[in-house]
Amino acid sequence: MAGWSVDDIPDLSGRIAVVTGANSGIGFVAARELARKGARVVLACRSEVRGNAAVDRIVAEVPDAVAECARLDLGDLRSVRDFADRFPNEHLDLLVDNAGVMALPYGTTADGFETQFGVNHLGHFALTGLLLPTLLATSGARVVTVSSEMHALANIDIHDLNSERRYRRWIAYARSKTANLLFTHELARRLSAHGSDVVAAAAHPGYASTNLQTAGPRMEGRRLAGRLVELGNRVLAQSADAGALPVLYAATAPGVRPDSFTGPSFMMWRGAPAPSWRASWTLNDVAGERLWAASERLTGVSYDALKA
Numbered sequence: 001m002a003g004w005s006v007d008d009i010p011d012l013s014g015r016i017a018v019v020t021g022a023n024s025g026i027g028f029v030a031a032r033e034l035a036r037k038g039a040r041v042v043l044a045c046r047s048e049v050r051g052n053a054a055v056d057r058i059v060a061e062v063p064d065a066v067a068e069c070a071r072l073d074l075g076d077l078r079s080v081r082d083f084a085d086r087f088p089n090e091h092l093d094l095l096v097d098n099a100g101v102m103a104l105p106y107g108t109t110a111d112g113f114e115t116q117f118g119v120n121h122l123g124h125f126a127l128t129g130l131l132l133p134t135l136l137a138t139s140g141a142r143v144v145t146v147s148s149e150m151h152a153l154a155n156i157d158i159h160d161l162n163s164e165r166r167y168r169r170w171i172a173y174a175r176s177k178t179a180n181l182l183f184t185h186e187l188a189r190r191l192s193a194h195g196s197d198v199v200a201a202a203a204h205p206g207y208a209s210t211n212l213q214t215a216g217p218r219m220e221g222r223r224l225a226g227r228l229v230e231l232g233n234r235v236l237a238q239s240a241d242a243g244a245l246p247v248l249y250a251a252t253a254p255g256v257r258p259d260s261f262t263g264p265s266f267m268m269w270r271g272a273p274a275p276s277w278r279a280s281w282t283l284n285d286v287a288g289e290r291l292w293a294a295s296e297r298l299t300g301v302s303y304d305a306l307k308a
Helices: 025-036 048-061 077-086 115-136 149-153 169-194 215-220 223-235 245-252 285-299
Strands: 016-020 040-045 066-071 094-097 142-146 199-203 261-266 270-275
Touching: 016 025, 016 115, 025 040, 025 048, 025 066, 025 094, 025 245, 040 048, 048 066, 066 077, 077 115, 094 115, 094 245, 115 142, 115 169, 115 285, 142 169, 142 245, 149 169, 169 199, 169 285, 199 245, 245 261, 245 270
Parallel strands: 016 040, 016 094, 040 066, 094 142, 142 199, 199 261
Antiparallel strands: 261 270
16 A cells, blocks of 8 residues: 555456536546546536536546536435436446545535535435435445544434534544444445445545635634635645545455555545544444434435345
């Protein structure tokens, strides 16, 4: 794993990948590099305008790329179902659950869920479940869920998943990222029990300069906070290209273990991909089962293919 780079990504010709939130940042870099190695990539984006612009950028950089945009709003379960219903492919080799929001003012999704929990976890839980039959039918498929080192700030509260009692934006974000890791843990366990060779793994980019950090201050018109975030991105963060490396490693490297967590090698902040520390509560079987049951109830998506 030491020194791993995009040059180490194997040939992906004939493979199909879906990357959520691929119009910018980590998702864009991941989609571009997967396409560069021959995969057919579907950029699943909330804005078709920005998604199509991202496709144009990829093709400009990688003339042989096979990439397309499909609309997906993870904050609207109807959109998630529409995306899954429209997905035309007989196989799916890679699903990268990357899209996310961070430290936003309190809000709710179209279905009434707290925005960070609804988009970062529930939307991806529903998407993965709806695409699961196709993943199971594809030998060696992978599901890579993008979490964050910020998950260490908070465990989930199974009795207040939507932060209805008290909303603290960074705690809500941390809980959604813990949910990402618990989802990966429980999905990997259930896939193993089913006898499937589909690999569920997680990754995080460390501190990477993307639009994720600036969205909250921009929404609230907090100019000073926005400028401070931009300064931090310029001075302290690594590039989106570097931040995407752990995600690409988890998605393509041989021998990636189920329920592994890959991040930057230097203090979980920056550097080449390496096994990353994770809080003990993200490996708790009981918590994983409880979150799974609540997620099925809230989204109406049942992973029936793993129950057969």
